[in-house]
Amino acid sequence: MPSAMQQLGFDEAAFRARTTEDIVVGQEIIRHRLSSRLIHWSVAISFFLCLFTGLPVWSPVFGWIGNLVGGLSVCRVLHPMFGILFAAAALVMFFHWAKEMTLTAKERGWIGPRLFAYLRDAENHAEIGKYNGGQKVFFYTSALAGLGLLLSGIVMWYPTSFPHWLHQTAIVLHSFTFVLFAVSIVFHIYLATTAEPGTFNAMTRGTVSKAWARIHHPKWYREILGLEKRS
Numbered sequence: 001m002p003s004a005m006q007q008l009g010f011d012e013a014a015f016r017a018r019t020t021e022d023i024v025v026g027q028e029i030i031r032h033r034l035s036s037r038l039i040h041w042s043v044a045i046s047f048f049l050c051l052f053t054g055l056p057v058w059s060p061v062f063g064w065i066g067n068l069v070g071g072l073s074v075c076r077v078l079h080p081m082f083g084i085l086f087a088a089a090a091l092v093m094f095f096h097w098a099k100e101m102t103l104t105a106k107e108r109g110w111i112g113p114r115l116f117a118y119l120r121d122a123e124n125h126a127e128i129g130k131y132n133g134g135q136k137v138f139f140y141t142s143a144l145a146g147l148g149l150l151l152s153g154i155v156m157w158y159p160t161s162f163p164h165w166l167h168q169t170a171i172v173l174h175s176f177t178f179v180l181f182a183v184s185i186v187f188h189i190y191l192a193t194t195a196e197p198g199t200f201n202a203m204t205r206g207t208v209s210k211a212w213a214r215i216h217h218p219k220w221y222r223e224i225l226g227l228e229k230r231s
Contacts, residue, residue: 017206
């Protein structure tokens with residue numbers, strides 16, 4: 001029988017997800033508390049602000065995007081500012097999640113064939129905790145990409161303050177890092193939506209279903225339900 005609060009439409013899982021995580025509420029598990037989700041979305045939004053103001057500067061092909069925000073000159077002013085915002089948000093996210101993203105010896109194997117084995121459902125899922133090796137690798141490569149974009153962006157922002165060769169190198173590094181990062185973000189969005197339905201809820205509502213946790217992160221599922229001691 002549903003409780004009186006449930007009958008009134010009170011969503012206990014969403015309410016408790018504001019301040020806590022890694023607990024079971026009914027048929028759901030709280031995966032990310034509100035602060036974690038806000039940090040994640042601040043990085044995501046600032047990245048897309050950088051994207052939409054940077055593409056028109058990067059290539060005339062995307063000039064039409066610049067027209068949507070006031071023209072190329074406006075993009076040139078806004079892009080570095082959004083870049084600083086993105087770097088700041090990414091730095092907060094790094095320190096927020098760094099402790100949970102330590103790669104074990106086995107998880108280092110995700111840098112290569114094990115990622116594709118996971119996508120083919122050929123990887124042994126039984127020992128996957130709250131974050132799998134691929135997610136941890138993505139965390140660190142994203143941090144490196146963010147650092148590369150920041151440093152190269154600073155050199156590009158102040159071209160007369162650095163040697164010509166360094167400025168040209170920064171342009172190449174900024175473009176190359178951007179392309180790789182953008183591709184990885186598309187892949188990240190695909191995995192969080194189409195590839196693994198139910199994942200997106202973790203970063204909106206803060207919760208996932210028990211079934212989702214059992215299938216995708218079984219070790220974490222067992223730990224949360226008290227079936228296995230937390231490592």
